[in-house]
Amino acid sequence: MSQTDSKCCCGSKSCSSEPCFMAKNYFLFRRLHSLSGIIPVGVFCIVHLFTNFQIMIQQIPFVKDLFNEADIFQHEVDFIHSLPALLFIEIGLWSAIGFHALLGIAYTMQWKNNTTHYQYTNNKRYALQRITGIIALIFIFVHVATLRWRWNLGFLNTPFYAHGPDGTPLVTASTAYALQASWFMSFFYLIGALSVVYHWSNGLWTAAITWGVTITPAAQKRWNMVCTALGVALAIFTVGAVIGANTYQIKPHEMKALQAMMAGAEHYEEHAMPMDGEECPMLKDGKMPADCCPTDIAPAKEEVEAATTQPAH
Amino acid sequence: MTASDAKKNFYIKVKRQDGPGKNPYYQTFELPYKPNLNIISCLQAIASNPVTIDGKQVAPVVWDCSCLEEVCGACTMVMGGKVGQSCSTLVDELMERDGTGSKANPITLEPMSKFPVVRDLFVDRASMFNNLKDIKGWVPIDGTHHLGGGPRESQEEQDLRYALSRCMTCGCCLEACPQFSLEGNFVGAQVFGQTLYFNMHETGATLKDDRLNVMQQAGGISDCGNAQNCVEVCPKELPLVEAIAKIGRQTTVHSVKQFFTGKK
Ligand code: HEM
Ligand code: SF4
Ligand code: SF4
Numbered sequence A: 001m002s003q004t005d006s007k008c009c010c011g012s013k014s015c016s017s018e019p020c021f022m023a024k025n026y027f028l029f030r031r032l033h034s035l036s037g038i039i040p041v042g043v044f045c046i047v048h049l050f051t052n053f054q055i056m057i058q059q060i061p062f063v064k065d066l067f068n069e070a071d072i073f074q075h076e077v078d079f080i081h082s083l084p085a086l087l088f089i090e091i092g093l094w095s096a097i098g099f100h101a102l103l104g105i106a107y108t109m110q111w112k113n114n115t116t117h118y119q120y121t122n123n124k125r126y127a128l129q130r131i132t133g134i135i136a137l138i139f140i141f142v143h144v145a146t147l148r149w150r151w152n153l154g155f156l157n158t159p160f161y162a163h164g165p166d167g168t169p170l171v172t173a174s175t176a177y178a179l180q181a182s183w184f185m186s187f188f189y190l191i192g193a194l195s196v197v198y199h200w201s202n203g204l205w206t207a208a209i210t211w212g213v214t215i216t217p218a219a220q221k222r223w224n225m226v227c228t229a230l231g232v233a234l235a236i237f238t239v240g241a242v243i244g245a246n247t248y249q250i251k252p253h254e255m256k257a258l259q260a261m262m263a264g265a266e267h268y269e270e271h272a273m274p275m276d277g278e279e280c281p282m283l284k285d286g287k288m289p290a291d292c293c294p295t296d297i298a299p300a301k302e303e304v305e306a307a308t309t310q311p312a313h
Numbered sequence B: 001m002t003a004s005d006a007k008k009n010f011y012i013k014v015k016r017q018d019g020p021g022k023n024p025y026y027q028t029f030e031l032p033y034k035p036n037l038n039i040i041s042c043l044q045a046i047a048s049n050p051v052t053i054d055g056k057q058v059a060p061v062v063w064d065c066s067c068l069e070e071v072c073g074a075c076t077m078v079m080g081g082k083v084g085q086s087c088s089t090l091v092d093e094l095m096e097r098d099g100t101g102s103k104a105n106p107i108t109l110e111p112m113s114k115f116p117v118v119r120d121l122f123v124d125r126a127s128m129f130n131n132l133k134d135i136k137g138w139v140p141i142d143g144t145h146h147l148g149g150g151p152r153e154s155q156e157e158q159d160l161r162y163a164l165s166r167c168m169t170c171g172c173c174l175e176a177c178p179q180f181s182l183e184g185n186f187v188g189a190q191v192f193g194q195t196l197y198f199n200m201h202e203t204g205a206t207l208k209d210d211r212l213n214v215m216q217q218a219g220g221i222s223d224c225g226n227a228q229n230c231v232e233v234c235p236k237e238l239p240l241v242e243a244i245a246k247i248g249r250q251t252t253v254h255s256v257k258q259f260f261t262g263k264k
């Protein structure tokens, strides 16, 4: 317990007698953990949840009329995909989440739960912060693995495609497809995303104490109201997105395009943005889509047909 | 309590341990009810007649106490699952709070779980005093020469420092803290309160960097998870959350300074 007794951050006295890199920079790591939760990961989550909210917004007739874009969600995702150095942004986010989650798990292991005897609100919030962190970890993994990386988890095969083989916009349709896969998916997304929302807004509140921004209980109370308001707004976005994804009716041509992509036409996707015939999309294997450049390097018509008539999963 | 209740007996279940490292076990005792009994007087009654409800003659229960007026912190233990001072905790309070006292549902007394047990309800609180040494919890004045009048302190600062000075090193804040464990190296709120207390003192502040170096280490301020149980249970009502936030700020500033000046 005494600072001089144990050298290592893991609390173990059996660790090497020399303080390790982690122990020497303990405070820095802890502050970086806090920072990584608030800024890269947190700010991304706000933008992401707000973007998702459009899936519902764009279905409300009078709101829809305010915008000259019929598929706002598609437009926003296309914008994100068009960002330069998207790969770097993604790598940055992954490092931040990975760092935050890894240390988060280590910190969660220091937790000695005592909420039965000490039922104070803040003790429950502290417990929830840890529980929602673990849920967030599972959720974010499954979410990204199935949609972004298009892993087929066996029981779940809901890859996300921004466009079909012929450029059909698929952002809204494939999101709807993922959430409509079963009632459990909508439930999973609700619990998962709401956990992230709670975790971030409560984290924002504790971070202000951690960094010594809100010192007095009165200041903490005021900041708590701000964090609560933020949390409620994000929760509305989340619930809205889940509702929107469930009420969206996937149109037959979208379903066909989605199925084509799922059946292996995904090579088309990278380049198959609707380009008004200006540019001919090139496939990864060097071929051109059949309907684009009718040359001998295009895949056989039957190949495309076979891909597009694959039954729904 | 009505007159008929007054004649009733009540039951206390004590967690016992014959010595450090020995296996703990529970024993239940029956005591005559009197209004306004505190827990220490129950323990005194048990000591004068250490017979369990099974009629077994046992060694008297060991506990620690000194001031008997909630200023020394020695008698701290876990009563009905919650930490507090056994000198100032009344049987009536516990009966009302937990609905305990009956034979089936007795009042439980346990030693604090975050300190090594010496015997029965008596724990060794040395870790807290060692931590005070680590943070140099004193005001350095060398020599016997006259130092002149002290610096002026604002009323606001005096109020905060007075509140921080009330700490009696009882350990309640550590016992209730979900981040604090017997095995781990987290120092807990008591140390944060005292670090701020001495850092705020004009002369004490000469050792501020040394204290913040300790605060930077594993087990220091950054291990606090802001559950704020400490402030809820502190019997002396120390502004512990304020102390935690202030030490958090001081340590951050200290680290940034170290980064840019290279000073240790
Ligand atoms: C992926 C799994 C995650 C795990 C296991 C995790 C775990 C944790 C834990 C245990 C804490 C408390 C640290 C402490 O109080 O000392 C925490 C704090 C925090 N987390 Fe996470 N987290 C995860 C994901 C996220 C995500 C996705 C966000 C952003 C939306 C986030 C934002 C925050 C913030 C802002 C804090 C507050 C930091 C502070 O109080 O200084 N975390 N996280
Ligand atoms: S801060 Fe309060 S609870 Fe903690 S040791 Fe001091 S008096 Fe006890
Ligand atoms: S705020 Fe919570 S984690 Fe921090 S010292 Fe107090 S009880 Fe422990």
Ligand code: FES
Binding pocket: B064, B065, B066, B067, B068, B069, B070, B071, B072, B073, B074, B075, B076, B085, B086, B087, B088
């Ligand atoms: S005996 Fe001193 S606080 Fe109880």
